[in-house]
Amino acid sequence: MCTVCGCSEGEVKIEGHHHQHEDGHHHHAHDGHAHTHEHSHGHSHTHSLGHGNGHDHNHEHSHVHAEGHNIHFGKGPAHAHVPGLSQSRMIQIEQDILGKNDQYAARNRAAFARDSVLALNLVSSPGSGKTTLLTETIKALDEQFPMAVIEGDQQTANDADRIRETGVPAIQINTGKGCHLDAHMVGHAMENFDNLSGGVLFIENVGNLVCPSAFDLGEAAKVAILSVTEGEDKPLKYPDMFHAAKLMLLNKTDLLPHLDFDLDKCIDYARQVNPDIEIIQISARSGEGMETWLSWLNAHRSKHIRQRLEKLEAEAASLRDLL
Amino acid sequence: MHEMSIAEGILQVLEDQAASQQYEKVKAVWLEIGPLANIDANALTFCFDVVMKGSLAEGAKLTIISLPGVAYCLQCSETVSITQRYDSCSHCGSYQLQVTQGDEMRIKELEVA
Numbered sequence: 289m290c291t292v293c294g295c296s297e298g299e300v301k302i303e304g305h306h307h308q309h310e311d312g313h314h315h316h317a318h319d320g321h322a323h324t325h326e327h328s329h330g331h332s333h334t335h336s337l338g339h340g341n342g343h344d345h346n347h348e349h350s351h352v353h354a355e356g357h358n359i360h361f362g363k364g365p366a367h368a369h370v371p372g373l374s375q376s377r378m379i380q381i382e383q384d385i386l387g388k389n390d391q392y393a394a395r396n397r398a399a400f401a402r403d404s405v406l407a408l409n410l411v412s413s414p415g416s417g418k419t420t421l422l423t424e425t426i427k428a429l430d431e432q433f434p435m436a437v438i439e440g441d442q443q444t445a446n447d448a449d450r451i452r453e454t455g456v457p458a459i460q461i462n463t464g465k466g467c468h469l470d471a472h473m474v475g476h477a478m479e480n481f482d483n484l485s486g487g488v489l490f491i492e493n494v495g496n497l498v499c500p501s502a503f504d505l506g507e508a509a510k511v512a513i514l515s516v517t518e519g520e521d522k523p524l525k526y527p528d529m530f531h532a533a534k535l536m537l538l539n540k541t542d543l544l545p546h547l548d549f550d551l552d553k554c555i556d557y558a559r560q561v562n563p564d565i566e567i568i569q570i571s572a573r574s575g576e577g578m579e580t581w582l583s584w585l586n587a588h589r590s591k592h593i594r595q596r597l598e599k600l601e602a603e604a605a606s607l608r609d610l611l
Numbered sequence: 612m613h614e615m616s617i618a619e620g621i622l623q624v625l626e627d628q629a630a631s632q633q634y635e636k637v638k639a640v641w642l643e644i645g646p647l648a649n650i651d652a653n654a655l656t657f658c659f660d661v662v663m664k665g666s667l668a669e670g671a672k673l674t675i676i677s678l679p680g681v682a683y684c685l686q687c688s689e690t691v692s693i694t695q696r697y698d699s700c701s702h703c704g705s706y707q708l709q710v711t712q713g714d715e716m717r718i719k720e721l722e723v724a
Contacts, residue, residue, distance in 0.1 A: 376724040379632055385620045385642070385716045388627075467613055499613040502649055502716075527696035528649050560706045561697045 389503055392471035396506025399478065400489070404596045406589045407489040409507035411529055413522070414495030416515040417539045419447045421572040422490055426454045428582055433589065434487030438477045440469040440494045447492065457481055468499040471506055486593055488585065497526035508592060509534035516540050516547055520554035527561040535566045537581065542571040614654040617716070618662035624718055625668050634723035637668035641720040645713035646680045646694050680713030 384390060400407045412418050419439075426435060437458040439447040448460035459477045461469060474491060481489075491507060493500040501510075512533035514522055517540055523530040530536065536558055544551065551569075558565050568584065570577035625637050640659075644650050652675045659673045680693040686705035693713065699706050 376638055376722050377634075378720060378722050379628075379634075380720045381624070381628055381632075381718055383624050383628075383718045385617055385624065385718060388620060388623050466616065468616070470616075498649065499616070502613070524697055528647070531696045557697075560699075563707050 386502065386504075389471050392475055393504040393506040396471055396475050396478070398506075399475075400506060400508070401592075401596060401599075403483070403485050404593045405484045405487055405489050406585075406592045407491060407505070407507040409491045409493055409500070409505050409510045410513060411493045411497070411500050411510055411533065412495060412513035412515075413497050413518060416495070416513045416518065417572055418492050418495070418513050419450055421513065421537065421539060421570070422492060423450060423454050424572045424575075424578065425490075425581070425585070426451070426456050428578060429585075431455075434484045436481045436484055436487070436489050438469070438474060438489065438491045440473075440492060442466070442494060463494055467494060467496050468503050469493050469505060470503050474505045486589070488589055497522070497529045501526075501528040501532045508588065511535045511537060513537045513539050514554070516544055516549040516551070516554075520550045521557060523554065523558040523561050530558050530561045530565065533562065533565060535568065535584065538567060538569045540571055540573070541569045541576055542574040613649070614651060614658040615662065617650060617655060618658040621659065621718060622662055622666055622668065625721070626666070628721075629667060632723065634721075635667060636724045637671045637721055638724060639672040639674065639722035640668065640718060641674045641676060643676050643678055643715050643717045643719045645678045645715040647696060647710060647713040648716040650716060652677070676719065678712060678715055680710070682708035682710045682713075684708055 396407070399405075410418050410422070422437060426437075429435065435456045437448070437451045437456060439445075439451065439458055439460045440463060441447055441460065442463055442465075444462070445460040448458040451458035457480075459480050461473050461477055463469065463473075469491065478489075491505055493505075497512075510529075510533045512530055512535070514536060516538060523536075538551070538554065555567055558567060566584070568577055568580050570581055572578075621640065621642075625640070629635065642655075644652065644655075655675065656673055659671075663669050663671055680695075681690060682693045682698075682700075683690055684700040684702060684705055685707040687700060687703040689700065689702040690711070691701045691708070693708065693710070696710075697706070698708070700708060
């Protein structure tokens with residue numbers, strides 16, 4: 289996390305700390321914020337955070353908080369108390385563990401924005417009917433705009449084959465031992481598609497309600513699909529996913545008469561985890577709710593294009609001002 | 612499985628930092644993990660040891676600092692502590708909570724040589 293403004297996007301480096309945000313909401317370069325603690329190895333150290341155990345505490349402490357100046361990092365063996373032992377140092381790096389993934393995701397997001405592609409990350413348990421819903425959606429949209437599908441599964445290309453039968457390009461990613469797609473995989477998969485400008489990219493994530501919630505792929509929104517055969521308390525059982533989703537598609541509603549599924553309760557649970565979540569009841573088989581889903585898609589696609597247009601117009605205007 | 616990727620993410624950061632921070636060995640790692648980060652500390656500790664084998668951080672000691680979950684209630688404007696995503700405001704019972712702390716998943720500090 290950036291220690292100046294608290295934003296988590298920045299990559300905090302200690303030496304010659306240079307910190308920039310691509311989205312331009314602020315720029316700051318600060319050379320301060322270096323905390324190096326030198327201490328000879330073989331001695332324990334006690335930190336304010338409470339790790340370590342109370343022996344002698346000897347560190348050469350250089351805290352430098354100077355804006356735009358060089359920092360003195362105490363280096364070298366000068367303060368090693370035990371001869372022959374190399375010196376260790378403490379460095380505070382404050383890095384998000386998934387920082388690398390977030391960087392790739394930001395790159396994907398920028399590419400999607402540039403090409404006005406609405407990218408949706410479809411997440412669900414295995415067997416919720418994602419692929420059928422996708423093929424029906426693609427058929428219903430009938431080539432109104434470019435579409436492509438990235439299929440994530442542990443093994444087999446079955447799902448991508450099913451999509452390709454509809455005539456829409458699909459790339460299968462087999463994660464092998466992995467339980468989720470990451471932004472790097474998606475970036476590479478994108479290289480296989482021709483121009484998708486103004487279109488929609490569906491990313492069908494690995495069927496898993498836990499792990500994919502933590503990995504940003506650069507998508508505009510996560511869409512969680514929950515089928516009514518699964519049990520109404522899934523949003524509570526897997527809160528992170530439903531919290532991260534913008535839209536929940538309650539699928540297979542044609543089966544409701546045969547089940548004990550409590551629809552209202554399910555919706556309550558979902559709103560409990562995510563008060564802003566949008567919910568559409570749908571049946572890929574009977575076509576119920578399909579229209580609502582398609583208009584949601586279209587609305588978001590248009591919004592995405594409009595945002596790009598506004599940005600380009602603003603850029604054009606600022607260029608015109610330069611003349 | 613998920614913790615495995617997290618451990619690999621940690622190793623990636625350690626390797627990336629090795630050049631700029633000029634170290635060859637990582638002896639200890641301190642992580643800050645919030646209760647909403649979806650990470651099981653035991654599983655992560657196990658995966659950490661496995662993933663670090665043969666790397667610059669082989670045998671490194673892992674300490675996980677758990678941070679409390681904090682949220683701001685949009686209904687009553689109180690700041691309350693939470694442990695789950697679906698907790699309600701302890702003041703007014705509303706679910707309109709904005710999480711302000713608790714989803715962290717950060718490498719805080721390293722001991723290197």
